[in-house]
Amino acid sequence: MLARTVLRSVPFRGTARQSLNRASTRASSSAAGTESASSPFNLTVTASVATAIAVGSAAYLYGQEAFASTPAEEGLHPTSYPWEHAKWNKTFDHAALRRGFQVYREVCASCHSLTRVPWRSFVGVMHTVDEMKAMAEENEYDTEPNDQGEIEKRPGKLSDYIPAPYKNEEAARAANAGALPPDLSLIVKGRHGGCDYIFSLLTGYPDEPPAGATVQEGMNFNPYFPGTAIAMARVLFDGVVEYEDGTPATTSQMAKDVVEFLNWAAEPEMDDRKKMGVKAVALLTGLFAVSVWVKRYKWSPIKTRKIVYSPPVSRR
Numbered sequence: 001m002l003a004r005t006v007l008r009s010v011p012f013r014g015t016a017r018q019s020l021n022r023a024s025t026r027a028s029s030s031a032a033g034t035e036s037a038s039s040p041f042n043l044t045v046t047a048s049v050a051t052a053i054a055v056g057s058a059a060y061l062y063g064q065e066a067f068a069s070t071p072a073e074e075g076l077h078p079t080s081y082p083w084e085h086a087k088w089n090k091t092f093d094h095a096a097l098r099r100g101f102q103v104y105r106e107v108c109a110s111c112h113s114l115t116r117v118p119w120r121s122f123v124g125v126m127h128t129v130d131e132m133k134a135m136a137e138e139n140e141y142d143t144e145p146n147d148q149g150e151i152e153k154r155p156g157k158l159s160d161y162i163p164a165p166y167k168n169e170e171a172a173r174a175a176n177a178g179a180l181p182p183d184l185s186l187i188v189k190g191r192h193g194g195c196d197y198i199f200s201l202l203t204g205y206p207d208e209p210p211a212g213a214t215v216q217e218g219m220n221f222n223p224y225f226p227g228t229a230i231a232m233a234r235v236l237f238d239g240v241v242e243y244e245d246g247t248p249a250t251t252s253q254m255a256k257d258v259v260e261f262l263n264w265a266a267e268p269e270m271d272d273r274k275k276m277g278v279k280a281v282a283l284l285t286g287l288f289a290v291s292v293w294v295k296r297y298k299w300s301p302i303k304t305r306k307i308v309y310s311p312p313v314s315r316r
Contacts, residue, residue, distance in 0.1 A: 075225050096256070140153040141155075181232070185265055205233075220233050
């Protein structure tokens with residue numbers, strides 16, 4: 001039950017009436033001031049000024065003239081290809097990863113390093129433990145200094161990282177006419193366009209430079225490379241690699257496989273990340289449904305209540 005409010009009737013006197021008049025005068029003056037401040041004209045002027053300032057600021061910041069770079073400066077824009085592993089519900093093609101690693105070993109590894117990828121990361125993804133142990137043992141690594149301070153060589157282990165083809169940067173430049181072959185561990189993430197750019201670069205070598213294009217001696221023309229002159233010559237030709245599974249080793253097939261392998265090398269956790277994302281979405285969807293039900297259950301008495309006010313009855 002609602003408690004009744006009892007009001008006492010007090011007779012008005014002269015001073016009370018004067019105070020009431022002054023209060024009503026102040027209230028009416030303040031109401032008039034509020035109405036004048038919020039008049040349609042003032043609101044329209046304020047909104048117009050704010051809109052003009054916003055439009056002017058946007059035009060000043062983003063409306064300046066932009067000069068697009070020419071293909072000779074930034075290279076030709078690569079074609080966007082529908083990579084299967086780029087879809088949110090798809091994983092890497094592990095057969096393509098195995099073929100791509102073969103292309104890297106037989107073609108790319110003579111110049112480009114892959115120093116951020118250990119041998120153990122291939123196990124269970126594209127090779128078995130015995131296969132990776134055999135590949136690691138083909139390379140020699142430095143041991144820890146012995147008591148005499150001498151460093152010996154030992155066969156590679158699964159915990160070792162893939163060795164670089166050159167001892168240092170100076171040796172790499174000396175073997176490539178001053179050009180430094182980049183490391184391919186994060187090349188997909190480090191190039192604008194990612195997989196599309198690398199695939200277009202590998203397959204974009206023309207037989208002859210187009211008319212009007214000038215290429216320095218020792219350089220090769222590639223429209224997708226910034227500046228269109230690249231030190232790396234064409235390396236992928238039909239049949240240059242013989243795949244173990246019998247897949248025809250065309251130029252585009254080898255480029256596709258090695259690009260997918262390099263994408264895996266830059267992001268080996270992608271498959272696990274996508275599986276974890278599906279689990280998280282399923283879990284959060286269930287929790288959201290439960291939270292909606294709990295909210296409706298807890299708030300239903302408050303949302304459906306009826307408030308009744310019983311005014312006090314004056315006693316005469």
